[in-house]
Amino acid sequence: MLAVIGVLGGLAFAFAAVPQAFATWRAGKSLGTPPSIAWAVFVGCICLYTYLTGMHGFDPLLTLVYGVETISWATLLWFNYLPRKQA
Secondary structure (H helix, E strand, O other): OHHHHHHHHHHHHHHHHHHHHHHHHHHHHOOOOOOHHHHHHHHHHHHHHHOOOHHHHOHHHHHHHHOOOOOHHHHHHHHHHHOOOOO
């Protein structure tokens, strides 16, 4: 039961950034997410995933969760520094 709660919490946390990343991607520019927060979470995701993989070995679920979260925050960072040119 505790594992299920942990998995649900991890998925909820990871997928929380997806709507903002999708909206940012569609707009082609930053929608106001502070870069300092995006960098902190992005680096935190990489460090935590590295730690968990090193301590417990490869886990497909952790890879999915932290992959989605890292890609979402990377999207926010990308469009903060490199907005799409408006025609």
